Amino acid sequence: MEWKTRITEMFDCKYPILEGAYAGFGNWEFAAACAEAGVHGLITASTSRTPEQLSEDIRSCRKATSGSFGVNLSFGICPRIDEMLEVCIEEKVPVETAVYRPDSLAPRIKESGLKWIHKTARVKDSLHAEELGADAVIVVGVEGVGFKNPEQLPTFMNVTWGAPQFKVPFVAAGGIGDARGLLGALAMGADGIMMGTAFMATKECPTNEASKQDMVSSSPDNPRLRWRVMSHASPKDYAEVMRKRGNLPLNEWLPMLERVQPSAGDWEGDPNVPEPSRVGSLAVGAIKSVPTVKEFIDNMIREAEELAEKWEWINGR
């Protein structure tokens, strides 16, 4: 089966799947492993730390794989973001901007002609990025990890309601980690999926073995996990922090925003409920083992093709 979508065409990758960004450990080796497996890999620029190192990392990645990869530039997290962008322009790698308004980088990206995908937590923010000229957008559902806000919708809503609003290719994210999620997102109208958590439970992911095993044994219906992932700050607390946004530098304001988010430890339910995985999104439900990235993707694609083969409702046409 040929997994051709506007995303595979845009990035020239085999499958309509993107690796997520990982502040602190999204290094080039991991991106190369993803690219080798047929997905669009992603070097997280903040992991490279400096523009000089990013330049080296891009070159190392390019030597290691002929597959498709790009660089993540997350506002408020990535240091020296303008210089990081210049490195991407020089090296001609697609960029993924993320989290907050991409307005400041947009003109330079467009002028450079780089492929540009922007990731947000709300459909309206991604529509704004499309207006600024983004070539594709990603909207992360509340099932995912990172930048929660009290208006974030679940992945199912982002795809059914949100995706048709975009002219550019749309990538679904948030709790997606298996063949069914891939099929569902595409069937609802996404051009691809982005996975963060699911890739973390692979041999190549440069995190510790304990957190990988934690994810294997955790389940999305653990109420403490559900609480950590899906609960949001009270709209009042959130609004208070948002009011300070313009008056504080991003690196002071962002940690303040993070502090109003609930954590698993804030859960005041039954004390007998076991501790959930401390990392990962609701996609932990898809994690049963710790394969290599290639094994993970090969299995996922094989399962997706087997499932699609059995769809009486569509194959009967």
Next chain:
Amino acid sequence: MEWKTRITEMFDCKYPILEGAYAGFGNWEFAAACAEAGVHGLITASTSRTPEQLSEDIRSCRKATSGSFGVNLSFGICPRIDEMLEVCIEEKVPVETAVYRPDSLAPRIKESGLKWIHKTARVKDSLHAEELGADAVIVVGVEGVGFKNPEQLPTFMNVTWGAPQFKVPFVAAGGIGDARGLLGALAMGADGIMMGTAFMATKECPTNEASKQDMVSSSPDNPRLRWRVMSHASPKDYAEVMRKRGNLPLNEWLPMLERVQPSAGDWEGDPNVPEPSRVGSLAVGAIKSVPTVKEFIDNMIREAEELAEKWEWINGR
């Protein structure tokens, strides 16, 4: 395209779609309109109020349509539920039990040989119903309306993670209201979908025109709507009410549970955010007009077939 799934086979209906239950207005005329449109209709027994009236309503519905329909029996809402079940047995109509543990009715339903589908808010509760002998199960995602609990997962998770755990046919619900939702749910492994909100914005629905127009103009990203639908009681408040469950009659305890749920009015964000629709789930995103039930279903199926026709990723096989 033939929409054959285990659900269309079980209920002998044209499309793998079920009408939701509506306490107070889910009458036989509305169920008949749904059945006529090719979906499995549902008479809400609490709307008929008495077993005698339910018996009459089933007969009226049967005269009005040769389509497929059943009866909803919601624990804690439906009066004289055992007698209501006896009527269903006598009239040989499939039953949908809902909300709380179906243990008390299960032996009688099984003995009668009726087709039985049970609806819950959590995968684990539906697995319990399967053990009791349910022929099919429905799990409602947090995007839907009714019986929220702090462990409820989004629809996407219920289908990707939950559906494969069931041996019996699985029906996805919660925020589903259009062709994309139908395709997505089936692609992820559901055997069918249930829609509540989306059917409310049809001409035949016996509610007021104002609430239908409210849903047309509302949007799932209205933060007050999102708050009403998706926020849950604090696990502490919820646990306190749950502790009283065994010591109070259901009709005293259930309203207590409902009172700990947030409402749109509890939203303490920006006062300039417009009032959302007071009824309906996040499926309001799919509602653009108020067609007849038949128009609604015909359009939805036509759109689904047109979308599937364009799937390069699957048609290229």
